[in-house]
Amino acid sequence: MTVVLTSRDADPDRYSVVLGGQVDFVHSAQDLHGYLDGHPLEDLVVVGPDITMAVVTSLAQRYRVERAALGIVLLRERVETDVLREALRSGIREVVQADDVEAITVACRQSRSISGQVRGALSGQDTSRGKVIMVFGAKGGCGKTTVATNLAMALADLDVGRVALVDLDLDFGDVGVFLKLGNQVTISKAVQMAGTIDERAAQLLMTPYRDRVDVLLAPGRPAEAEFVKPELVVDIVNTLRETYAFVVLDSAPSFTEVSLQCFEIADSYVLVTTLDLPSLKNIKLAMDTMDALGYPRSKWHLVLNRANAEVGLTREEVEEVLGIAVMAAVPSSRDVPETLNTGGTIVEEMPRHPVSQAIVALARSEAGLAPVPAKRRRFWRRKR
Ligand SMILES: Nc1ncnc2c1ncn2[C@@H]1O[C@H](COP(=O)(O)OP(=O)(O)O)[C@@H](O)[C@H]1O
Ligand SMILES: [Mg+2]
Structure with a gap:
């Protein structure tokens, strides 16, 4: 325009x-x-x-x-x-x-x-290739898949390009369940393509979800996961970034071979934690490992999920314990699991919801855009 x-x-x-x-x-x-x-x-x-x-x-x-x-x-x-x-x-x-x-x-x-x-x-991005955003958390249930799926929708809504959402929780991936994508092609299909992944092959793996969002699903059964080798995943992700502006990776809650390889190629790490002590302990340990492995802190983007939970530490305390600033705080709301049950993501179903707003703010920051002005006023007239 x-x-x-x-x-x-x-x-x-x-x-x-x-x-x-x-x-x-x-x-x-x-x-x-x-x-x-x-x-x-x-x-x-x-x-x-x-x-x-x-x-x-x-x-x-x-x-x-x-x-x-x-x-x-x-x-x-x-x-x-x-x-x-x-x-x-x-x-x-x-x-x-x-x-x-x-x-x-x-x-x-x-x-x-x-x-x-x-x-x-x-x-700070090479715009000729898409940005790879690795969503990681050191504990099951902390909200990785919730953040990854909603972040993908929010990025697509920014209209800055197509988004690939990749489920790399190879054993127990549930992006397909979150998005109500039934029996579709999964990453297991890529096993026979190993060594020959090009843009056309990668496209055959993708399930269209909505305008500007395609999904690469995890294997249907955990037994298939072991055949999906880290090199294959890296090949796929690097190929996807040639055609998608953003490649959002959902991950397993541990340092698997696959997640370690993905840390190497990702441009940004969205680190999700809740405010309870076990979750914080795990993310702290994960961060120590990430430091030891030399994953640059400039890529670390901390997201607090269920940030208004009654039990647990405050945002300030978390920042002090973990030694990094919080990039987004997503409140806890029953609407999150409820929209899941009715189908779709909260960002799509309830765009004005505080949970959606927090994730849209995260998406804007990942896309390098300024925050939305508090109050938008429309002065212009449109002629067609
Ligand atoms: N901000 C939130 N408010 C309420 N429920 C949430 C929130 N984030 C996640 N949940 C719920 O917590 C459960 C686990 O979330 P999920 O995203 O699957 O975690 P993970 O992928 O880290 O295992 C899901 O039932 C989800 O609906
Ligand atoms: Mg998950």
């Missing part, structure tokens, strides 16, 4: 042909601020020839710092050198003549490409 700032009654069809795809119009700088607040992923603003240089340069200066990935392409009736100089000095990416359709198309394409690179650099 592209947003066009112009005070005139522009012809939307003409713009959408030139800019390729849907175009939204805003009519003042104020409108544009509101629009951009509500569209955190918008990376391109085209400014019409009627908007004064003073307005455009102040916009450019503001967003250059606030939102480095955003590009501004300025249209002018005539491109004069002093305009060009002023524009480039204030951080406007391109200035093109308003009637030069081809130049506009090229400028927009270049700006989007720069935005992609800036976003990549900001999130």
